[in-house]
Amino acid sequence: MSINKLNCAITSVAGWVPENKLTNKDLTKLVDTSDEWITTRTGIKERRILRDRDKATAYMSSKAIRRLLLKSKTKPEEIDLIICATVTPDMLFPSTASIIIEEVGAQNAFGFDLSAACSGFLFALKTGASYIESGSCKKVIVVGSDKMSSIVDYSDRKTCVIFGDGAGAVLLEPIKEKFGIIDSILKVDGSGKEYLKQIAGGSLKPASKETVSSKEHYIYQDGKTVFKFAVSKMADVAAQIMEKNKLKASDVSWLVPHQANLRIIDATARRMGLSSEKIMINIQKYGNTTAATIPLCLWDWEKKLKKGDNIILAAFGGGFTWGSIYIKWAYNSK
Numbered sequence: 001m002s003i004n005k006l007n008c009a010i011t012s013v014a015g016w017v018p019e020n021k022l023t024n025k026d027l028t029k030l031v032d033t034s035d036e037w038i039t040t041r042t043g044i045k046e047r048r049i050l051r052d053r054d055k056a057t058a059y060m061s062s063k064a065i066r067r068l069l070l071k072s073k074t075k076p077e078e079i080d081l082i083i084c085a086t087v088t089p090d091m092l093f094p095s096t097a098s099i100i101i102e103e104v105g106a107q108n109a110f111g112f113d114l115s116a117a118c119s120g121f122l123f124a125l126k127t128g129a130s131y132i133e134s135g136s137c138k139k140v141i142v143v144g145s146d147k148m149s150s151i152v153d154y155s156d157r158k159t160c161v162i163f164g165d166g167a168g169a170v171l172l173e174p175i176k177e178k179f180g181i182i183d184s185i186l187k188v189d190g191s192g193k194e195y196l197k198q199i200a201g202g203s204l205k206p207a208s209k210e211t212v213s214s215k216e217h218y219i220y221q222d223g224k225t226v227f228k229f230a231v232s233k234m235a236d237v238a239a240q241i242m243e244k245n246k247l248k249a250s251d252v253s254w255l256v257p258h259q260a261n262l263r264i265i266d267a268t269a270r271r272m273g274l275s276s277e278k279i280m281i282n283i284q285k286y287g288n289t290t291a292a293t294i295p296l297c298l299w300d301w302e303k304k305l306k307k308g309d310n311i312i313l314a315a316f317g318g319g320f321t322w323g324s325i326y327i328k329w330a331y332n333s334k
């Protein structure tokens with residue numbers, strides 16, 4: 001008896017970002033920096049910040065998911081599973097996914113959070129796709145969402161210029177044709193934990209007066225080391241997935257890269273042999289929104305995507321985690 005694996009496709013995309021902008025000029029009032037430094041070193045011009053103290057990752061995720069449900073004409077009760085990729089959960093527990101499920105009224109869904117930092121959306125997409133491919137779920141939502149401003153030290157110029165807040169969500173469904181999520185390569189190297197982390201607040205170093213005064217609840221990043229790994233690993237894995245699937249540069253319609261630094265994105269595209277018009281870049285307006293960058297790009301570019309487009313997603317982030325997913329886009333936007 002042969003078991004036919006089902007195909008899983010992204011069938012709709014939506015995003016949500018807060019209205020409040022934090023520009024490079026605004027940052028020059030907080031730290032010793034300049035628009036010129038930030039623009040040339042990162043490509044970022046502004047980022048969105050969720051100012052409301054009583055709103056966080058679940059709120060942004062729910063906003064994106066409500067848009068997704070509306071445009072795909074899906075009822076919340078039809079959703080089987082919601083996976084939330086985030087490193088800024090509302091609380092350590094319950095999961096942000098549980099809060100989202102309640103907020104959007106997905107009363108028949110189960111859900112969980114997935115922690116893989118900037119690669120979180122890719123890891124969650126592969127996980128969600130597996131539930132569809134196995135036949136155990138019919139409608140899965142994967143949301144990448146981070147309120148990075150909640151863990152950024154706005155007196156540290158090395159990190160505060162980089163990050164922003166936002167959420168992006170996709171709907172996954174089974175399809176008959178051989179379109180959708182075709183292949184993936186996902187990687188972890190735990191030795192990276194020294195270079196990009198939030199030291200306190202977990203079970204190893206619970207919150208105390210000392211951890212707060214030493215600012216250990218903020219992001220710590222050794223930018224230079226992370227940059228070096230990101231440039232080589234993200235470019236390697238994107239080239240590897242092309243090779244594995246016998247894709248030439250001319251076969252690739254779009255690169256959807258994690259938006260951490262324009263120089264990392266350029267290095268990846270060069271390695272793949274892609275020209276600039278095939279790269280989705282919105283880092284200038286949102287900065288690095290961690291798990292949200294890739295779905296926010298898909299949301300911004302959705303109207304340009306055509307059925308059959310070969311799309312390569314690629315990311316690198318804390319852990320270290322990195323990876324690439326090859327998608328054959330499954331629909332033409334209306």
Ligand code: UT7
Nearest residue numbers: 033034037041118157158161223224226227230260261317
């Ligand atoms: O998304 C998760 C993964 N994260 C990443 O992929 C981020 C990877 N890293 C990077 O993108 C870059 O390393 C940064 C954007 C974080 C930093 O850029 P860089 O070109 O690596 O700068 P650097 O850390 O080597 O610093 C160069 C100089 C230093 O001054 P000195 O020591 O040469 O006097 C820094 O103090 O730039 C200084 N600097 C700044 N100057 C003005 C650092 N941040 C700033 C700033 N404004 N905001």
